[in-house]
Amino acid sequence: MKTHSAHFNPERQRQVLQALLKVLPANCVLHELEDTKPYECDGLAAYTELPMIVVLPEDEQQILATLGVCRELAVPIVPRGAGTGLSGGAMPTSDGIVLSTAKLKRIVQLDKNARTAIVQPGVRNLAISEAAAPLGLYYAPDPSSQIACTIGGNVSENSGGVHCLKYGLTLHNVLRVRIATIDGEMIELGSAALDAPGLDLMSVFIGSEGMLGIVTEVTVKLVPKPECAQVIMASFDDVITACNAVSDIIKAGIIPAGLEMMDQRSVHMVEPFVKAGYDLNAAAILLCESDGSETEVRDEIERMSRVLQQAGATAIAVSNSEAERLRFWSGRKNAFPAAGRISPDYYCMDGTIPRKKLAQVLQGIADLEIKHQLRCANVFHAGDGNLHPLILFDTNTPGELDRAEQFGTDILAMCVDVGGTITGEHGVGIEKINAMCLQFTSEENDAFFAVKRAFDPAGLLNPTKTIPTLHRCAEFGREHVHHGQQKFPDLPRF
Structure with missing residues (x-):
């Protein structure tokens, strides 16, 4: 655990607290140690920092009022959703406030005809699907933490889930985002239409980890609940064979609703925890799901089964009921908590x-x-x-x-x-800020900072996260070689 004790200036805390209490109800402002302690980290619990103050606004106007105080007094702001993030993106700064959107949890509108939902940022991911279920609709992105994580955090991290192969990440399922800027303005990115005029700033904002503004409302796409869904559990006696089978499925022109892999250690970790029915003798298992009409699913399951057999699967089991399908997935979705068993x-x-x-x-x-x-x-x-x-x-x-x-x-x-990237859906936060130096040049980082300055000139929103400074990259790896050349040849080498 890499913890930090509170080292903010008490006089500074009193100054900021008094200013906040002039514009917010007292129940929306936390400053005692016992109240702020739960906000010292997100899901990356190895790193903690006590915030000076925690603010829990109840509406858009209170968010704007909070931003106004912080702007006037130059107070850093760390936005926070449910705190389930795994990269330290919501870790506080000791001289700043945490602004939690947990109280903004209203589903504003469900539109069956447009297949959309308008929700506040504190609405849980799973709650959207639960509310849309009577309409025969659901929200497709399903991160493993969907029972707890909120849509505001999903937007900030561009979250995905086990069905993102077919249905996409948060970016592909959001139409519009309403944002409070550090300047005290309300702006909307995207639209309810297929496209919006101007630059595609919504794509820039989604995944920006609270560095560009505070989410106050999101319009998401809803999709029809499939008539039928089945999942294959395929066993392999070799991890490499299982990996090659993944490529074979895609090469065959099949895009499963979900295509997940677990090695033997993770299977043995999960099975006693949830009793999903996994093959404990397999070196690796693949979970391959098909959804759609009964005819579509039957055909796709048969095609995937043939490909998997030809690829070297030692055993294939197909879910025979909705309960069994959910049980197969329960193991995959509970892999993280199951790690605590071993x-x-x-x-x-x-x-x-x-x-x-x-x-x-x-x-x-x-x-x-x-x-x-x-x-x-x-x-x-x-x-x-x-x-x-x-x-x-x-x-x-x-x-x-x-x-x-x-x-x-x-x-x-x-x-x-190997041509990949340092993150897929967990974000950069503090966890991977050094690894950004492995992937991006100083010119690319300058471009990132230019976008940051356009939205947040004073650098008050979630500072010290996501984008590394040139100096930090130099400290991290002075001898790092990038594509055959020194990454920062103009910097002194020690």
Whole structure:
């Protein structure tokens, strides 16, 4: 655990607190240690920082009032949803406030004809589908934390889920975002129509991790609930064979609703926890789902089964009921909490690679286990190459957290080396800010900062996150070689 004690100036806290209480109800402002302590981190619990003050506005006007105080007094602001993020994007700064949108949890409108929902940022991901169910509709993105995570956080991180191969990430399922800017304006990006005039700033905003504005309202797409869905559990006696089967399915022209992979360690980790019916003898399993009409599903399941058999599957099981389908998926969705059964701590990485490189990267991760003397359970969105290695360690063992972090950095470097990227859906936050230096040049980082300055000239929104400074990159890897050339040749080398 890398914790920091509160070191804000008490006089500064009183100044900001008094200003906030002039524009907000007292029940919306937290400043005592026992109240602010729960906000010291998000899902990346290895890093903590006590915020100076926590604000929980109840409406748009209170958000604008809060931003006005922070702008006037130059107070940093860290936006926060449900705190389920895994990259430290909602970790506070000790001299700033946390602005939580948890109280804005109203579903404003459901439109069956337009197949849309207008929701406030504090609405839970799963709650949208629950509300739309009577209309025969649902919201497709389904991150594993969907029972708790909120749509505002999903927008900030561009979250996905096990069905993102067919239905896309948050970006592909949002039509419009309403935002409070640091300047005190309300702006709308996107529209209810197919396209919006001007630059596509909504694509810039989604995934920006709270650095450009505060989400106050989101219009999402709803899709019809499929008539039928079935999932195949295919077993393989070799991880490499399972990886190749993923490419074979896509090569056959099949786009499953979900295509997930778990190695043997993750299967053994999950099965006692949820009793999903997984094959404990398999070196790896694939979960391949088809949804649509009964005819479509029957045909696609048959086609996928043939491909999997030809690819070397040792066993194939097909769900025979909705309960069995949900049970198959329950293991995959509970992989993270199940890690606690076999390890005191785990570090969940998130990188994306080309599908054809899956086998190579998994072999590389196995080599890194030996190098760092730590175990790793692999569970991931195989269909789109989004890896989620779970590095298992014990914080109480001296040096293990540092080794786990270096293990993770090595995985991300490998993702970049094979033509991938350092994140898929968890964001950068503080966790991967150094790894940004592995992937992007100083010119690219300058472009990112230019966008940041356009929205937030004073740099008050979620500072010190996501975009590394040139100096930080120099400190991180002075000898790093990028495409055969030194990354920052103009900087001094030590």
